[in-house]
Amino acid sequence: MFKEQKVLLSGIQPTGIMTIGNYIGAVKNWLKLQDDYLSVYFIADLHALTVRQNPTEFKQRALSFFAQYLAFGLDPEKSILYFQSHVPEHTQLQWALNCFTYVGEAQRMTQFKDKSAKHTDNINMGLMDYPVLMAADILLFQTDLVPVGIDQKQHLELTRDIAIRFNNQFGDVFTVPDGYIPKTGAKIMSLADPTAKMSKSDPDPNAAISVIEEPDSIMRKFKRAVTDSGNEVKFSEDKPGISNLLSIYTEMTGKTISEAEEEFVGHGYGDFKSKVAEAVIERLRPVREEYAKLIKDKAYLTEVAKQGAEKARYIASRTVGKVYKKLGLVAKE
Numbered sequence: 001m002f003k004e005q006k007v008l009l010s011g012i013q014p015t016g017i018m019t020i021g022n023y024i025g026a027v028k029n030w031l032k033l034q035d036d037y038l039s040v041y042f043i044a045d046l047h048a049l050t051v052r053q054n055p056t057e058f059k060q061r062a063l064s065f066f067a068q069y070l071a072f073g074l075d076p077e078k079s080i081l082y083f084q085s086h087v088p089e090h091t092q093l094q095w096a097l098n099c100f101t102y103v104g105e106a107q108r109m110t111q112f113k114d115k116s117a118k119h120t121d122n123i124n125m126g127l128m129d130y131p132v133l134m135a136a137d138i139l140l141f142q143t144d145l146v147p148v149g150i151d152q153k154q155h156l157e158l159t160r161d162i163a164i165r166f167n168n169q170f171g172d173v174f175t176v177p178d179g180y181i182p183k184t185g186a187k188i189m190s191l192a193d194p195t196a197k198m199s200k201s202d203p204d205p206n207a208a209i210s211v212i213e214e215p216d217s218i219m220r221k222f223k224r225a226v227t228d229s230g231n232e233v234k235f236s237e238d239k240p241g242i243s244n245l246l247s248i249y250t251e252m253t254g255k256t257i258s259e260a261e262e263e264f265v266g267h268g269y270g271d272f273k274s275k276v277a278e279a280v281i282e283r284l285r286p287v288r289e290e291y292a293k294l295i296k297d298k299a300y301l302t303e304v305a306k307q308g309a310e311k312a313r314y315i316a317s318r319t320v321g322k323v324y325k326k327l328g329l330v331a332k333e
C-alpha cells in the first residue's frame with residue numbers, strides 16, 4: 001500500500017506490573033527489531049478496560065508503563081510510541097472488523113474462556129470483542145510482523161483470518177501479518193508455581209518480578225522461588241522450576257542453556273538462585289535508573305505520547321478511510 005518500510009507493531013496492557021516475562025517474551029524482541037522496521041508500540045489501555053480498573057491507579061499505571069517503554073530504550077525518534085486511547089482509528093476500524101468476525105470465532109478464544117471463568121461477575125462485551133480490537137490495532141498500520149509471547153498466537157491467527165476474509169471480498173486492503181514468537185522465552189513461568197505462566201496481574205506478590213523492582217526484593221523472590229526435588233541444575237521436563245530459572249538466566253545473560261548447566265555443575269540450588277537473581281538485577285539496573293528519571297518528567301512523557309499519537313493517526317486514518325470507502329460508506333467530503 002503506502003509503505004516504504006516493513007511495519008512492526010505490538011502493545012502491552014497497563015495492568016498489574018510489567019514483568020520480566022513481558023520483557024523476555026515481548027519487549028526484548030521489540031528492542032532487537034526496532035531498527036529494521038517502522039516500529040509501532042502502544043499502551044493497550046482500551047484493552048485493559050475489559051477488566052475493572054480503579055481510574056486513579058489506572059491513569060498512573062498507564063503513564064508508568066509508557067515510561068518503562070522509554071526506559072528500556074524504545075526510541076521515540078525511531079519508533080511510534082503512544083496510548084491506544086489517543087488514536088480513535090483503533091475503535092473506528094474495530095467496528096468495521098466486528099462485522100466481519102463471527103460470534104463463534106470470538107467465543108472460541110482461549111483467553112476469552114479463561115477470563116470469563118476468572119471474572120464471572122463481569123463477562124462484558126469488551127472481553128469477547130478484545131481480539132477484534134487487537135486485530136484492528138494490527139491491521140490499521142498494514143503491519144508485517146507482530147512480536148508477542150506464545151499466549152497471543154491464537155489472537156494473531158484470528159487477525160489473519162479476518163484480514164484474509166476482508167481482502168477476499170474487497171481486494172488487497174490489508175497486509176496479512178505474521179507473528180514473531182521467540183523460540184526461547186516465549187512463556188516464562190511464575191516463580192511461585194512453575195506450572196503457571198508468570199502473569200502481571202497475579203495477586204501473589206512472589207509470583208512475578210517487575211522490570212523496575214528493587215534489587216533486594218528481586219533477590220528475596222528468587223531465593224523463595226519454588227524449585228524441584230533433587231539438586232542438579234538441569235533443564236528438563238520433570239524440573240519445571242529449575243528449567244524456568246535456567247530460561248530466565250540465559251535470557252538475561254545471553255548464555256546458552258548448556259553453558260549455564262555447565263557453569264552450575266556441583267553448585268546447589270541456593271547458589272544457582274542467587275546467581276539468577278544477580279543476572280536479573282544487573283540487566284534491569286539501567287532500566288530502573290532511567291525509569292526513575294523519566295517518571296518525574298510528566299511534561300516530557302506527555303509530549304512524546306502526543307507526537308506518537310499524531311504520527312500514528314496519520315497512518316491509521318488512511319487505512320480507516322480506505323476501509324470505509326470499500327464498504328460503501330458515504331465520504332465526508
Ligand code: ATP
Pocket residue numbers: 011012013015016021022023024025026147148149150151152185186187188189197198199200201202
Ligand atoms: P495478564 O496476566 O494481566 O493477562 P500478561 O502478563 O499476560 O497480562 P499481557 O499484557 O497480556 O501480559 O502481555 C504483554 C506481552 O507480554 C504479550 O506479548 C505477551 O505474550 C507477553 N507475555 C506475557 N506474559 C509472558 C510470559 N510469562 N512469558 C513470555 N511472554 C509473556
Ligand code: LTN
Pocket residue numbers: 009010011012013044047133134137138146147148152
Ligand atoms: N493482547 C495483547 C496486547 C495487545 C497486542 C495488540 C499485542 C493488544 N493489541 C496488538 C500485539 C499487537 C496481550 O499481550 N495481551
